[in-house]
Amino acid sequence: MEKVTIALPKGRLFDETIDLFIKAGILEKKIESKSRKLIIENDDFRFLLVRAKDVPTYVEYGAADIGVAGDDVLLESEADVYKPVDLGLGYCNIVVAGLEKDKEKYFSNPTSLKISTKYPKITKAFFSEKGIKTQIIELYGSIELAPLVGLSEFIVDIVETGTTLRENGLVVIDSIRPSTAKLITNRVSFKINDKVFDIIEKLEKYLEQ
Numbered sequence: 001m002e003k004v005t006i007a008l009p010k011g012r013l014f015d016e017t018i019d020l021f022i023k024a025g026i027l028e029k030k031i032e033s034k035s036r037k038l039i040i041e042n043d044d045f046r047f048l049l050v051r052a053k054d055v056p057t058y059v060e061y062g063a064a065d066i067g068v069a070g071d072d073v074l075l076e077s078e079a080d081v082y083k084p085v086d087l088g089l090g091y092c093n094i095v096v097a098g099l100e101k102d103k104e105k106y107f108s109n110p111t112s113l114k115i116s117t118k119y120p121k122i123t124k125a126f127f128s129e130k131g132i133k134t135q136i137i138e139l140y141g142s143i144e145l146a147p148l149v150g151l152s153e154f155i156v157d158i159v160e161t162g163t164t165l166r167e168n169g170l171v172v173i174d175s176i177r178p179s180t181a182k183l184i185t186n187r188v189s190f191k192i193n194d195k196v197f198d199i200i201e202k203l204e205k206y207l208e209q
């Protein structure tokens with residue numbers, strides 16, 4: 001029988017998803033992701049270890065039946081996927097942050113702001129709603145560096161524990177929205193693959209408790 005292919009982001013969300021799958025009775029035992037292998041298989045599943053941002057792409061094109069991705073990733077992605085379950089994992093907040101001294105400028109009704117971020121769509125949508133024009137500087141990581149070296153006064157990024165902001169002397173200035181991980185499925189797999197349906201059902205049942 002064909003295995004269900006599941007695209008998971010490398011890192012913390014991988015382990016949290018595996019734990020949830022065990023609790024929901026989908027998996028029997030832990031899958032380790034310590035090696036550099038990008039495909040890990042057992043009798044029933046094939047796990048693909050991908051960059052968080054790439055999960056929707058693998059699922060949209062059917063290279064994976066199922067994936068796990070945060071709202072932060074899904075709001076930036078244009079991939080056409082089905083999002084049946086909020087897994088409640090990977091909780092974080094999408095915020096505007098900067099140096100304490102620049103807070104006043106942010107709240108002084110500016111007409112435009114320069115923002116560094118890896119979330120250009122979320123940023124544009126949030127500020128256009130407020131009638132503020134944005135000059136977006138798109139970065140791929142270490143976003144917190146931008147206000148420290150004058151690349152931009154403000155950043156839009158996710159905050160999980162707050163450690164990165166704190167250690168770099170930055171503060172949260174405004175909240176955009178919370179983000180949790182969603183189970184996403186390929187639209188065809190969802191319709192025709194009973195095993196995919198079974199996974200969704202087990203997760204929903206477990207999360208209902």
Ligand code: PRP
Nearest residue numbers: 141142143157158159160161162163164
């Ligand atoms: C993310 C995010 C923040 C950090 C927040 O970065 O962009 O930098 O985590 O977490 P914290 O509030 O718990 O400190 P990530 O670790 O993905 O690395 P990156 O800078 O390469 O994007």
